[in-house]
Amino acid sequence: MLAERIMLMGLSKTIWTNPTEFLRNQQPENPVLFFAPQVVQATARRFLRGFPGLVTYAVKSNPSEEMVENLLAAGIRGFDCASAFEIDMIRRLDPDAAIHYHNPVRSRAEIAHAVARKVKAWSVDSASELAKLIEMVPAEGCEISVRFKLPVAGAAYNFGAKFGATSEVASDLLVKAQEAGFVASLTFHPGTQCTDPEAWAAYIREAAVIAARAGVTIARLNVGGGFPSQRGGVPVDLEAIFATIDRVTGEAFGSDRPALVCEPGRGLCGDGFAVAARVKALRDGAHVFLNDGIYGSMFEFSQIGVIDRMAVISPEGVRRQGAPVPRAVFGPTCDSVDRLPGEIALPADIAEGDYLVIQGMGAYSTVTNSRFNGFGDLGLCTVLSLKI
Numbered sequence: 487m488l489a490e491r492i493m494l495m496g497l498s499k500t501i502w503t504n505p506t507e508f509l510r511n512q513q514p515e516n517p518v519l520f521f522a523p524q525v526v527q528a529t530a531r532r533f534l535r536g537f538p539g540l541v542t543y544a545v546k547s548n549p550s551e552e553m554v555e556n557l558l559a560a561g562i563r564g565f566d567c568a569s570a571f572e573i574d575m576i577r578r579l580d581p582d583a584a585i586h587y588h589n590p591v592r593s594r595a596e597i598a599h600a601v602a603r604k605v606k607a608w609s610v611d612s613a614s615e616l617a618k619l620i621e622m623v624p625a626e627g628c629e630i631s632v633r634f635k636l637p638v639a640g641a642a643y644n645f646g647a648k649f650g651a652t653s654e655v656a657s658d659l660l661v662k663a664q665e666a667g668f669v670a671s672l673t674f675h676p677g678t679q680c681t682d683p684e685a686w687a688a689y690i691r692e693a694a695v696i697a698a699r700a701g702v703t704i705a706r707l708n709v710g711g712g713f714p715s716q717r718g719g720v721p722v723d724l725e726a727i728f729a730t731i732d733r734v735t736g737e738a739f740g741s742d743r744p745a746l747v748c749e750p751g752r753g754l755c756g757d758g759f760a761v762a763a764r765v766k767a768l769r770d771g772a773h774v775f776l777n778d779g780i781y782g783s784m785f786e787f788s789q790i791g792v793i794d795r796m797a798v799i800s801p802e803g804v805r806r807q808g809a810p811v812p813r814a815v816f817g818p819t820c821d822s823v824d825r826l827p828g829e830i831a832l833p834a835d836i837a838e839g840d841y842l843v844i845q846g847m848g849a850y851s852t853v854t855n856s857r858f859n860g861f862g863d864l865g866l867c868t869v870l871s872l873k874i
């Protein structure tokens with residue numbers, strides 16, 4: 487009965503041992519998102535232990551309430567919000583949480599909404615948007631972080647293409663924010679899924695240059711998100727990134743060292759989830775058609791490549807062991823864009839009705855699920871472990 491509720495409503499308090507147990511017992515026809523709260527909480531504690539400053543969660547990467555509740559349970563008390571919806575959700579789940587409104591472009595209605603909800607930290611990357619904040623936000627006890635950008639290498643995706651002031655403009659904005667009575671800080675985002683700690687180092691050194699040029703001692707430096715999740719065989723080394731951030735901040739700022747803040751999205755939620763998609767058909771024994779794809783939870787594969795952590799499970803719950811064979815893999819919609827990039831090496835004995843289980847699917851997956859063509863009804867299943 488309880489198991490049936492999962493299928494019908496996509497929601498249940500039932501907890502399964504692992505994805506295989508659920509798939510074997512339920513043989514779901516819709517794609518399923520598996521959520522391991524223990525993994526999310528362990529990752530959160532790793533950030534809280536290792537990062538030399540305040541850890542905030544970038545809500546946009548996975549705004550589900552069970553995600554936020556597990557972060558709160560693990561001790562996360564700060565959230566990077568980008569919209570009125572996200573601000574309201576966080577206020578509801580934790581009325582005292584620190585909310586950083588770090589979407590640097592906002593309408594006046596959005597600014598008023600956030601002021602009314604006692605948001606005290608804002609980012610900005612232009613003179614026009616800073617003028618709006620100065621006009622509408624009471625400066626008392628409020629922080630404005632100037633977002634800057636660098637031409638950067640090392641990220642899977644370049645965030646600087648949309649947001650961030652140049653170094654010189656950032657110095658000007660810092661002076662103006664301080665003159666208007668705000669706590670003046672700096673922020674950047676090195677680009678998502680950054681595996682090279684040097685990406686942060688370059689930004690931190692530039693932050694010191696910006697502050698010195700402005701003649702402003704910044705209160706805080708927010709080093710953004712960009713912390714990777716595991717997309718291949720090598721586990722991520724968050725501690726190496728934390729150590730680089732700590733060391734370079736000391737070197738670059740000396741006695742003017744600012745307090746540090748980070749705002750990971752993917753790094754906190756990515757590895758706590760897996761997705762199972764069913765093989766609808768093996769067209770003429772060659773092409774694999776899944777019931778989930780680019781318009782569902784796998785949109786990001788078209789942007790930054792496929793996660794190389796897959797297993798194929800038979801409906802009886804047995805892992806396919808055949809030699810890997812590269813195949814074209816399509817999603818369920820009738821659009822030819824709906825194909826995973828390249829060819830995916832899958833076991834030779836993969837068969838219709840099998841499940842492809844992909845690990846590390848917590849970030850930018852539920853949020854991009856479009857329901858195009860009537861597909862994408864993603865079930866949710868809580869598991870003790872994501873191990874197959």
Ligand SMILES: *Cc1c(COP(=O)(O)O)cnc(C)c1O
Nearest residue numbers: 544588678711712713750751752
């Ligand atoms: C998206 C975003 C993040 C989170 O990025 P990840 O790469 O998922 O860690 C953090 N800060 C800001 C301002 C963002 O827009």
